[in-house]
Structure formats: structure tokens, C-alpha cells
Amino acid sequence: MKSNKILFLVITVVITIFMMSCRPKNAGTSVKGDSSVKSFVAPGQYDEYYNFVSGGFSGQMSVYGLPSGRLFRVIPVFSVDPEKGWGYSEETKPMLNTSHGFVPWDDLHHVELSQTSGEINGKWVFGNANNTPRLARIDLKTFKTAEIIELPNSAGNHSSPFGTENSEYIVAGTRFSVPPDYAEGDVPIDSYKKNFKGHISFVSVDKESGKMDIAFQLKTPGVNFDLARCGRDKSHGWFFFSCYNTEQANTLLEVNASQKDKDFIMAVNWKKAEEYLKAGKGVKQKVKYAHNVWDEHSHTATSTIKNEVTVLDVAALKDICYMIPCPKSPHGCDVDPTGEYIVGSGKLAAVIPVFSFDKLQKAIAAKAFDGEYEGIPVVKYEEALYGEVKKPGLGPLHTEFDGKGFAYTSFFVSSEVVKWNIKDLTVVDRVPTFYSVGHLCIPGGNTRKPSPKYLIAYNKITKDRYLPTGPELTQSAQLFDISGEKMQMILDFPTIGEPHYAQAAPADLIRNNGQLKIYPIGENKHPRVAKGEAESKVVREGNQVHVYMTAVRSHFAPDNIEGVRMGDEVYFHVTNLEQDWDVPHGFGVKGANNGELLIMPGETTTLKWVPDRVGIFPMYCTDFCSALHQEMHGYVRVSPAGSKTPLTFHVGKQAPAEKPVQ
Amino acid sequence: MRNFKIFLAFIAFGLFMACGGGNQKTETTSESPSASSTETPATDATSYDPKRGEGKFDETNVKIDATLNTAMADAGEKAAGVKCTSCHKMSEERLVGPGWKGVTQRKSPFWIMNFITNPDPMIDKDPELQAQLELCLVRMPNQSLADEEARNILEFMRKNDGVK
Numbered sequence: 001m002k003s004n005k006i007l008f009l010v011i012t013v014v015i016t017i018f019m020m021s022c023r024p025k026n027a028g029t030s031v032k033g034d035s036s037v038k039s040f041v042a043p044g045q046y047d048e049y050y051n052f053v054s055g056g057f058s059g060q061m062s063v064y065g066l067p068s069g070r071l072f073r074v075i076p077v078f079s080v081d082p083e084k085g086w087g088y089s090e091e092t093k094p095m096l097n098t099s100h101g102f103v104p105w106d107d108l109h110h111v112e113l114s115q116t117s118g119e120i121n122g123k124w125v126f127g128n129a130n131n132t133p134r135l136a137r138i139d140l141k142t143f144k145t146a147e148i149i150e151l152p153n154s155a156g157n158h159s160s161p162f163g164t165e166n167s168e169y170i171v172a173g174t175r176f177s178v179p180p181d182y183a184e185g186d187v188p189i190d191s192y193k194k195n196f197k198g199h200i201s202f203v204s205v206d207k208e209s210g211k212m213d214i215a216f217q218l219k220t221p222g223v224n225f226d227l228a229r230c231g232r233d234k235s236h237g238w239f240f241f242s243c244y245n246t247e248q249a250n251t252l253l254e255v256n257a258s259q260k261d262k263d264f265i266m267a268v269n270w271k272k273a274e275e276y277l278k279a280g281k282g283v284k285q286k287v288k289y290a291h292n293v294w295d296e297h298s299h300t301a302t303s304t305i306k307n308e309v310t311v312l313d314v315a316a317l318k319d320i321c322y323m324i325p326c327p328k329s330p331h332g333c334d335v336d337p338t339g340e341y342i343v344g345s346g347k348l349a350a351v352i353p354v355f356s357f358d359k360l361q362k363a364i365a366a367k368a369f370d371g372e373y374e375g376i377p378v379v380k381y382e383e384a385l386y387g388e389v390k391k392p393g394l395g396p397l398h399t400e401f402d403g404k405g406f407a408y409t410s411f412f413v414s415s416e417v418v419k420w421n422i423k424d425l426t427v428v429d430r431v432p433t434f435y436s437v438g439h440l441c442i443p444g445g446n447t448r449k450p451s452p453k454y455l456i457a458y459n460k461i462t463k464d465r466y467l468p469t470g471p472e473l474t475q476s477a478q479l480f481d482i483s484g485e486k487m488q489m490i491l492d493f494p495t496i497g498e499p500h501y502a503q504a505a506p507a508d509l510i511r512n513n514g515q516l517k518i519y520p521i522g523e524n525k526h527p528r529v530a531k532g533e534a535e536s537k538v539v540r541e542g543n544q545v546h547v548y549m550t551a552v553r554s555h556f557a558p559d560n561i562e563g564v565r566m567g568d569e570v571y572f573h574v575t576n577l578e579q580d581w582d583v584p585h586g587f588g589v590k591g592a593n594n595g596e597l598l599i600m601p602g603e604t605t606t607l608k609w610v611p612d613r614v615g616i617f618p619m620y621c622t623d624f625c626s627a628l629h630q631e632m633h634g635y636v637r638v639s640p641a642g643s644k645t646p647l648t649f650h651v652g653k654q655a656p657a658e659k660p661v662q
Numbered sequence: 663m664r665n666f667k668i669f670l671a672f673i674a675f676g677l678f679m680a681c682g683g684g685n686q687k688t689e690t691t692s693e694s695p696s697a698s699s700t701e702t703p704a705t706d707a708t709s710y711d712p713k714r715g716e717g718k719f720d721e722t723n724v725k726i727d728a729t730l731n732t733a734m735a736d737a738g739e740k741a742a743g744v745k746c747t748s749c750h751k752m753s754e755e756r757l758v759g760p761g762w763k764g765v766t767q768r769k770s771p772f773w774i775m776n777f778i779t780n781p782d783p784m785i786d787k788d789p790e791l792q793a794q795l796e797l798c799l800v801r802m803p804n805q806s807l808a809d810e811e812a813r814n815i816l817e818f819m820r821k822n823d824g825v826k
Contacts, residue, residue: 518806521744532743552748553800554758577748579806627799628758652757 032488038481039491041068046511049443049504051456052111052125053477056498059106061127061138066443066454066504067479069493077136077145078106078129082595086145089597090571090606091526094303098132098150099288107131109158110227110501114167114205118232118337118448122509124210126161126170133157135172135203137210139296141516146294149212152287152309153180153199159225163205165236165448169215169270172201173225173241180219180311182285192250196222199311200241202270211293216277218268218320219313221374222248224257225266227332227398232448233339235357237271240342242326242333246373258348262325262381264373265333265344267360273312273320281317282310297525299603315375322364323373324355325381332398336407337448341386341422343407345396352396352409354425356386387425392418397438398501400445402452402482410437410457417457417480419487431487433478436460442482443504451506455480455487458499465492475499517581519602526604528573533557538649545570545647551585551599552577553626555651556619559634563647566614566640572597575604586622589636596622611638710787717776717784724813726771730825731817738811738818745805746815752822758800766816766823774819775812778805 041047047065050072055062059079063072080087080096087096087104096102106129114124124146127136133154139146151157151172159173177196179185187195198220204213224245231238246263249256276282285308292303314321328346335342342355362368363383370378395413402408406428409418415436419429439458443451462476475498479491521531530536530548536557539546545568550557556574564570574587576599587597592609599605611617620633639645714720742750749758765774777784777791781802785791795801807815 520806532745533748534743550748552758553803555748557748577745578803579745580803583803 032490035481035488035490038488039067039069039479041065041070046507048507049451049454050507050510051441051502051504052113053458053495053502054108054111054127054500055496056109056475056500057107058496058498059108059129060496061108061111061125062496062499063143064477064493064495065507066456067491069477069479069491071496073143074496075138075143075145077127077138078103078108078134078148080104080595083598085595085597085605085607088595088607090608091300094301095145095148095292095294097292097303098134098290099152099305100132103132105131106134108136108500110161111503112161112163112170113503113505114210115163115447116166118165118236120444120447120503120505120509121167122505122513124167124205125503126163128157128160128172130157130175133160133172133174135161135170135212137205137212139210140510141514142296144294146210146296147212148290148292149203149214150289150291151199151201151203151214152289153178153182153197153217153219153285153311154201156224159200159228159241162228162230162239164230164239164270165232166207167205169202169204170212171228171230171239171241172203173228174198174200175224175226177222177224180285181287189250192222193248196248196250198222198225200225200268201309202273212291214289214309216273216282216310216312218273219311219315220266220321221246221315221376223264226330229333229335229342229446231335231339231357232337235335235339237269238357239268239270240333240335241266241268242330242344243323244329244331244347258329262327263329263346264323264378265326265330265342265355266376267322267324267379268314269320269322273317276312276317276320277310282312284308285311295525296519297523299519299524299526299605318377321376322360323376323378324360324384325370325378326353327351332396332409334399334401334407334446336401336422337403337450339448341407343399343409345399345409347395347397347412349396350391352389352392352399352420354386354389354422355384359386360384389420389425389427392420392427393430398440400440400442400455401450402442402445403448403450404452408440408442408455408482408487410440412436412438412460417455417487419482429486431480431489433457433459434465434476434492435463437478439499439501441502441504443506446503453481453483454504455482456502456504458495458502460498462494466494477502517601518579519600521575521577521579521602524575524602524604526573526575528571528606529604530573530575532577533651536649536651538563538647540647543568547572547649549574550577551575551587551621551632553583554621554628554632556587556621556632556634557651558649559651560653561635561649562637562639563643563645564611564636564638565643565645566611566638568611570609570611570636572607572609572619573604574599574607576601578602583625584623585625585632587619588622589619590617598623611636614638614640712788712790713770713773715770715773715776715780715784716787717780718809719772719775719779719812721772724771724775730821732821734814734817735821736818738814738816739821741807741811742815742818745807745811749800749802756798759798759802760794762819762822764823766820766825771816774816777802778815779807779809779812780804 049066051064076086112126133151137147154174155178156175158175200218204215223243226242228241245257326344327349330344332345368383393411393414399409437457474494481488578601751761754761754763
């Protein structure tokens with residue numbers, strides 16, 4: 001606290017001096033008088049950028065507007081979301097299926113917007129599941145998770161979901177090396193060096209449909225793959241992965257994986273890997289993984305278990321991979337917009353090494369190697385090095401680029417963002433963050449054409465920045481104006497937890513991409529759709545009762561159902577008949593051990609309910625839909641098992657029908 | 663906490679003192695939503711024609727025969743079953759919206775087709791629709807009808823009103 005007091009006093013004094021001096025371009029301050037103007041988006045106005053922010057341990061992805069920092073949507077991805085029925089409705093359950101069965105939670109760290117020729121194309125955004133390794137593809141026309149593919153032979157899918165210049169591949173490198181799924185897994189943990197292997201998946205993405213497929217995996221030495229970036233422009237065809245724990249420790253990694261002076265950035269020639277694949281050098285291995293696909297017309301996901309993956313051994317196939325020594329447990333591994341400079345950020349290093357793609361190519365051609373690491377050539381450090389940024393700060397993590405020749409690196413330990421010149425490697429500006437910054441984002445900052453107006457810092461600690469909320473505090477991001485020579489902080493905004501990497505795209509690129517407003521009811525291919533009230537019905541199939549229900553402002557059809565018996569499983573298949581934008585209906589039923597449904601216009605969604613007692617159960621619309629929303633409810637009567645109460649249903653009849661109507 | 667107050671006080675003071683900061687216009691916003699979401703050309707209420715309504719349909723592009731086109735009426739009945747009859751009865755009885763009996767005698771074919779394809783601007787301008795809204799309390803939704811669907815539904819309404 002003491003240091004904070006001092007910090008605040010210093011800031012206060014600096015601000016006061018600035019305010020009094022009335023010079024708009026003062027250096028070194030973190031908050032300026034016009035900051036609120038710069039981040040202000042008037043009511044009813046649109047933001048300039050969409051910001052897709054990883055939700056960390058929430059397992060979801062959040063969408064903010066920039067520069068306002070306003071939260072628009074939390075897209076359910078890897079974790080269940082009862083509010084949206086994600087993982088609760090019958091149709092969405094298969095999306096969370098894995099080789100381990102249904103997994104209700106994960107940890108989403110990084111996002112990647114799809115690209116064409118090294119520029120964001122506004123089609124999809126990808127996310128990684130860190131815990132049970134998976135990749136997700138979110139469709140940016142619907143802002144809905146459209147596909148999830150599990151990654152065999154992997155653990156801790158951290159080095160993911162980074163993509164190539166045309167999204168030919170999204171990669172997924174294992175953070176925790178483990179014995180491969182196709183080998184004996186019941187081995188002593190301290191046999192790490194012998195039995196544990198790394199695998200990097202190259203997942204292909206269909207240009208039109210976006211459909212993902214594991215094209216091949218690279219089998220690598222057992223190390224920890226941390227982050228990755230594709231080469232671009234001249235280095236297109238290459239991928240760079242930071243690796244730590246090259247010590248191959250299996251316990252107390254904090255100490256034991258920090259022994260070596262240098263770990264590696266692994267350069268992967270994936271075009272070469274493709275050649276080997278074509279030449280049949282891959283080995284088909286027996287594995288088990290789930291591939292889950294959402295169908296927009298049946299409004300239903302299917303999960304398929306697949307059993308084979310093709311593996312290329314990079315120690316045997318000599319010229320796919322090269323190790324570049326990189327100081328002290330590199331974390332971020334970032335490539336500048338020209339594709340020439342590769343920036344490694346050694347978490348524990350006092351310098352930022354910048355490698356040259358041209359020099360790397362020369363070194364490989366000249367075989368300027370320093371021996372091998374588990375069968376992979378190690379390029380001599382100096383032969384690949386362009387230069388080092390000296391004494392930049394403490395704990396460098398991640399670097400983004402502005403396309404004007406500058407790089408911006410986050411420093412976790414010294415809580416700051418440092419701007420430096422890529423050519424002469426000199427530091428030109430630094431600003432504090434509050435506190436302990438992790439990832440950075442510049443819109444397009446990982447592409448050929450960054451949009452150098454804003455930089456967002458995603459912090460790990462907020463401490464005293466916001467009103468306290470007990471032991472658990474809000475997560476946060478900070479927005480900087482980087483249009484000038486000096487960085488200027490213009491906004492703090494809270495985020496869902498925990499924000500790791502994020503990307504941003506121009507608002508017009510996304511909102512003009514053919515945004516879907518409704519699901520045309522004519523194209524609804526759900527097997528239990530009711531296209532109009534005339535098709536609404538209740539059908540008994542053994543102990544299953546299927547309710548084909550419609551929802552329209554402001555009633556359900558049917559809204560009175562009798563003849564359900566204890567021991568029945570009731571399936572409400574609710575079709576929203578509305579065909580207008582922004583008119584979802586919700587559906588909940590008393591006592592259901594389940595979530596709710598949120599049904600978009602033209603969509604059919606199913607809630608399963610197993611009544612636990614005899615009685616009358618109200619069901620109602622949960623999403624305020626109209627002036628008569630409070631009237632939008634009905635009743636289900638549950639009778640004892642074996643009851644003779646006939647199955648009846650209706651809407652709009654005051655006296656209960658004696659026999660099925662309609 | 664005290665530090666915060668001092669801090670905020672200085673900021674507030676600074677904002678007052680800042681040179682023209684308050685007058686500075688923001689450049690951060692893109693096109694406003696109202697400018698982009700209007701799909702039909704906006705006209706003011708004074709130019710509203712209560713006989714024709716507002717929308718793309720008029721005498722030039724809608725042809726009405728004296729006799730019923732049964733194929734169109736059947737197609738219209740199907741479309742109405744999906745998109746309309748949850749709220750409208752074929753009788754004069756009101757459900758969510760008014761019953762359809764007699765609508766083709768009360769309203770011109772163009773008004774009907776314009777209203778069912780372009781309800782929002784018409785509800786805002788048409789005095790009769792505003793009176794209707796006070797009764798029903800639910801704005802008739804835009805059900806994204808295709809032009810052909812709208813024409814077919816009109817034919818089905820004519821059938822419902824006894825046109826042979």
C-alpha cells in the first residue's frame with residue numbers, strides 16, 4: 001500500500017502540473033485531461049472496433065467495443081452457460097463432448113481472427129481450450145460457436161490457436177508434454193525424458209465453410225510449448241513456437257525449468273512438413289478425439305469420435321524444425337508485420353532478443369549449427385540474432401506491432417508497456433499499467449497491416465483500481481491511445497475473467513460481413529420443429545413426452561398440457577415463430593434440473609425435464625418480449641405413474657379438453 | 663480511500679482547467695446506428711398516405727383480379743400458418759392482433775401488403791394503427807415476408823372474406 005500511496009501522489013502531482021500547463025503533448029503521464037473525450041462514445045453511437053477478448057478460466061470469449069470498453073456479448077464456448085442454454089439444451093450438449101465424455105468447463109486463453117493474405121477477413125474467430133485440449137471456431141455472422149475439435153496427444157493446449165496468413169492452419173502446441181495417446185501411458189512420472197513427447201497439431205480450415213480437420217501433427221521432444229506466431233509475407237510458410245522447460249523437469253518446475261541460460265524458439269517449416277505428408281512420411285496413429293459441429297439449419301450439434309491422426313516425427317525428418325536459442329524461458333514469440341523480425345520474450349531475461357528471418361535462412365543454408373537438441377539442429381544464437389533490446393524492463397511477456405516500425409512489449413514484473421524501435425532497438429517510450437500486464441492487443445497487431453490507433457493492455461491484477469468486491473476483484477483492461485509519439489492511457493475497463501490474449505477488428509468489417517438477424521423459419525430443418533401453431537402438438541413415445549411448442553409474442557402453444565406421468569421424460573421442443581430481429585423468447589419450467597432456453601427468432605431448441613413430483617408446474621417466457629410478457633406462461637400437470645389422465649394439450653380454451661384437441 | 667478522493671479531486675479540477683477539452687469533438691465514433699438501419703426511405707408523417715400506407719406496393723406493381731386465384735390463396739394460407747395465425751384468427755375475434763374477417767373490405771390491398779412487409783414505420787405514422795396498438799399493446803412484428811408471400815397472404819385474406 002505504501003508504494004501505491006507514493007504512486008498516487010506522483011501521478012496526482014504530474015497530472016496537476018500537466019493540467020495547469022495546458023500543453024496537450026506532455027510526455028510521460030498516464031492520464032491526461034482529454035482521455036475521457038478520446039474514449040467517449042456517445043449514447044446511440046457505435047464503437048470503432050470490436051475487441052474479441054479471451055475469457056480465461058471462464059472458458060468463454062467476450063466481445064467489447066473500442067474505444068468505449070463496453071461489453072456487448074459473452075459468447076459461450078467451452079463452458080456451460082445456463083443463461084443461454086449452452087450445454088443444457090439437447091442440441092448444444094454434443095458441442096461439449098470430448099473423448100472424456102461431456103466436459104462442462106475449460107480455460108480459454110487466446111483468440112485468433114481468421115485472415116486472408118495476412119489481413120483480418122471478418123469470418124471467424126478461433127479460441128483454445130487449455131485444459132482438455134480443443135480448438136473452437138466461432139462464426140462471426142452469428143457470434144456463436146460453430147465447431148469444436150479435440151486435440152489428441154496433447155495436454156495444456158496453450159500454444160494455440162494461432163494461425164497462418166490465410167488461415168490455412170490453426171496450430172495447437174502442447175504446453176504439457178505427456179506420453180502420446182498411442183503409446184503406453186502408465187509410466188513413472190520421472191521417466192519424462194524417455195516417455196514424454198510434445199505434439200503440435202496443424203488444424204486445416206476450409207476457406208469457405210471454415211470446417212476444421214487435423215491435417216497432421218508434429219511429434220517433438222518433450223518440452224513445454226508456450227506461444228506461437230506464423231511467419232508472414234516473406235516468412236510465410238514458417239511458424240515459430242516458444243519453448244521452455246527444455247531442462248525436461250517433471251517436478252518443481254519453478255526452479256527446475258529455469259536452470260538453463262537459454263531455451264528455444266522452434267522454427268517450423270510447415271511447407272516442408274506438407275511435402276513430407278504428401279510423400280507419405282506421416283505415420284497414422286490410433287488415437288481418440290471428438291469433433292463437434294453445429295448445424296445452423298437443424299439448430300443442432302453432432303459429435304463424432306475420430307480414431308486416427310497422422311504424425312510426422314521431426315527428429316527423423318530433419319529439415320522441418322530448427323531450434324533458435326532464446327534467453328530464459330521465452331513466453332511471447334511474435335513476428336513483425338514484415339515477417340522479418342521474430343521477437344522472443346524471455347520471462348526471466350534482461351534483454352529482448354530480436355531474430356532475423358533472413359539471417360535464420362542463411363544460417364540454416366550454411367548449417368551454422370551448435371549441435372542438436374533431441375535430434376533437432378540448434379542454430380547458433382548470433383547467426384540468427386538481429387540484435388537485443390537492452391534493459392527494456394522486468395519480465396517481458398508479449399509484443400504487438402503498429403506497422404510504423406515500432407514494437408510494444410508488455411512487462412509483467414515492472415507493470416509497464418515499453419515502446420521500442422525495431423530497427424535500432426532503442427526504447428522510445430514507456431507507460432505504467434495497473435497492474436502486472438499480460439497480453440497486449442493492437443487492432444491487426446499480428447497482421448501485415450496493423451491499425452495503430454489503440455493499444456489495450458490486459459492486466460493480471462487490479463488491486464485498488466476499482467471499488468472493492470470482497471476477496472475476488474474484477475478483471476481489467478486498459479486502453480492507450482498510441483496515435484501519437486507517446487502512449488497515453490485513456491480508459492480503464494473491467495472485463496470478465498481472466499483476459500489473456502485478445503484481438504480487435506474494425507467495426508465495419510464485422511458488422512457488414514452479412515450479420516445474421518434471424519433464422520428464416522422456412523429453412524428450419526430441426527426434426528421436431530413446429531412451423532406454425534397448427535403444427536404444435538404433444539406426442540408420447542413410450543416414457544418420453546415430446547412437446548412441439550411454438551412461441552410468439554405473447555403466448556406458447558400449447559400452454560396447457562395434461563397427462564404427463566411420473567417416470568416420464570418431457571422434451572420441450574420450442575420453436576420461436578418470430579421473424580424479426582432482437583425478439584428472442586426464453587423458456588423455463590419449475591423444478592427442472594436444467595438451465596433455461598433462449599430461442600432466437602426462427603430457431604428450435606429443446607429442454608429436457610424429468611418431473612420429480614406430482615402437481616402443477618408453471619412454465620414461462622424468461623426474456624421480456626412484449627407488453628404482455630408477464631402473460632406468456634402456461635401449465636403442465638404431472639400425475640402419478642400409471643395414472644389414467646389422458647394426454648391433452650391446448651391453447652386458448654378456458655375449459656380443459658376431455659380428449660386431445662387439434 | 664483518502665488518496666482516491668484527493669486523486670479524483672485533482673482530476674476533476676484538472677478537467678475544469680483543461681484547455682477546451684470539453685469542446686473537443688470526439689472522432690472516435692463510426693456511423694450512427696440510426697443512419698444505417700433505416701431500410702425504407704424515411705418520410706415525415708405529413709406525407710403519409712393512409713390509403714396506401716408506406717412501403718413498396720401500389721397500383722403499379724400489385725395486380726388484383728375480381729376473382730380469386732386459388733393457388734395463390736392456398737400458398738398464402740400455408741405462409742400465414744407459419745408466420746401469422748399464432749396471433750390472428752380468421753374470424754373477427756381479436757387474439758394478439760385483430761381478427762382478419764373483413765380486412766380486405768376495410769383496407770386497400772396496397773395498404774395491407776405494405777403493412778405486413780413494413781410494419782414499424784407504418785405503426786409510427788398511421789393513426790388507425792396507433793389506435794389499434796392501444797388496444798393490442800403488441801406492435802405487429804416484422805415477420806420477414808417475401809414479396810410473393812405477402813401477395814399470397816393477401817389472396818388468402820380475400821378468400822377468407824368470401825372472394826370466389
